[in-house]
Amino acid sequence: MNPLLGAEQAVLGSVLLDPGQLARLDWLAPGHFYRPLHQALFAALRKLRTDGHPAVTTKEPVPLSWVTDAVEEASHHVRGLTAVYAHTLISACPRPEHAPVYGRMVLEGAIHRSVTEHAIRLHQAARADAFQGEVEGALHQADVLAGVLGDLARRWGSEPRPVAPASPPSTVPVAPSSVRAEQVAEDEQFLLAVLVERPKAMDEVVGWLRPSDFADPAHGQLYRCLGALHHRGEPIDRITVLWEAQRRGLLADGTLTTEQLTAISDSVGAGSAEWLGEQIMRSSISRTAASSARSIRALAENETLAPGRLINHALHALGPLDEVRARWQTANGHPAPAPPLPAPTTDGPPTARVHAALARSTPPPAARPSQRPGPASTPSAARPPSRTPG
Known part of the structure; x- marks a missing residue:
């Protein structure tokens, strides 16, 4: 059985067996389930609880109406759900009291899926921008992805911060779109010809253009x-x-070849x-x-990565784009604004529910003052200073 499918079934089975488990799963949303059938059933169970279903408050054994009413409510939004499947979910739950742990597994799967989906959107926007010679779509989707990563970190109960993975994910190098590749190559050749013909033009680009911005390594x-x-101030x-x-x-x-250099040097260096x-x-x-986007997608598809590490590695993968964006804003006369301080959120899950989501074991008793180790220093992430190409 797929572990994620088993976790979703176990969560629903635990709530069908013990409606009181819903109080320990307030941080879990229907959208965190992968299967639409499970999404509809979990939403129905939450609605029955909100409506004050007798099964939620009774101290007697859970009545059969709790299951049948949940199936009926969910059937208004999805097809194929039967009472037989509901009893299959009940049998799939080893222990109802482990519902928060099962829910944490469901949330973990949802985090991986969400990061994957937004990485795909970023990649699609980047390819569309490359075809049209624009940048707004990719930069917007990058902002959306960064916001999603921050929200997911809060839901998981971790601090979002860029952390480089021990081994970078293997991805295929991204080449310019075949439709635009010729135009990009011509722009690069024209710029180099202008700079050779009019050396003072270097002052116009040297502050923000880097060798890595060229599609052709040569x-x-x-x-x-x-x-x-x-x-060096040389001619x-x-x-x-x-x-x-x-x-x-x-x-x-x-x-480089002598012929390439000669072709560029002999070109007409006219232009801005x-x-x-x-x-x-x-x-x-x-x-x-x-x-x-490709790096983040590769990270999200690695099921061995814990959500906290996935989020931090994904934020690190956005770093190169942030650096290019800052230079782009400088080129357009709009210096990159300082990153805003994180504001406290009121719509995120409370701390107690975050701990329930993590389903961590009970921490050991606090050590005596003399036994407590000193605070560990955390290295701060520093961006390398801008340098002129050289």
């Missing part, structure tokens, strides 16, 4: 050479760029470096968003 390395010459022309590429070993390892750089940034944002 173009990114050539931009790194230009940035190094600019940083930029076709000879100095070729020499810098040779010093960095780019010709020896095949990253700032405008071309913004087009490259748009492509970089969509690629980064797609890459982050």
Whole structure:
């Protein structure tokens, strides 16, 4: 049997056997169940409790009407539910008093599904933006995903904070859309030609454009050479760029060829470096968003990851997109605002219910003052400072 299916059946069976267990499952919602049949039945059980069904308050054995009324109420919203299946759920519950533990399993499965669904939406938005040359859709979905991760962390009872996984999930590198790949490559070549022809144009892009923003690694390395010459205050022309590429070993390892450098250097360097750089940034944002989405989806599909770790690893996977977004805002003259302080929420589950959701064992007695260890220091996550390409 699928463990998640067994957990959903056990939760419903425990409530059918003991309606009082609903009071210990207030933090669990019908939408946390995977099967629509189970969603409808759990919603029906909660409605019967709200309506004051006699089975909830009686001290006598649970009447059969508790089961039949729940099935009838749920049948208004879903097909295929019978009293026979309700009794199957009852037999699937080993111990009704373990309902919070079963509910925690259901919530854990819901967290993995929710993260997967929103990662897919982010990836779809990123691909659509790449096709249209836009960024708004991907950035909006990234904000939605970040908000969902924060909400899930509160429901699970953990503190959301970016944490790098021990081993990054394996994902396929994201390439530009075939429809846009040619245009992106042309923009990169035109920008490099402009920077070689008019070195002062480096001042327009060097503050926010990075080698990693180029879709073609060879173009990114050539931009790194230009940035190094600019940083050292040395003249930029076709000879100095070729020499810098040779010093960095780019010709020896095949990253660049003399023909590529000549073709770019001999191109007509007409155009706005700032405008071309913004087009490259748009492509970089969509690629980064797609890459982050794939990493988060791979994490969510790893069933061995506990929800707290999944949420923190997913927040870490959004970090590269946040960094690119900050530079994009700088390029458009809108510095990235400081992250707002987390505000206390009033709609989240109370602390007591969070502990019930976690279904943790009873903690040991508090140690004496002399036996308590000192506070552990927590390393703070720091973003690497921006550097000019070099």
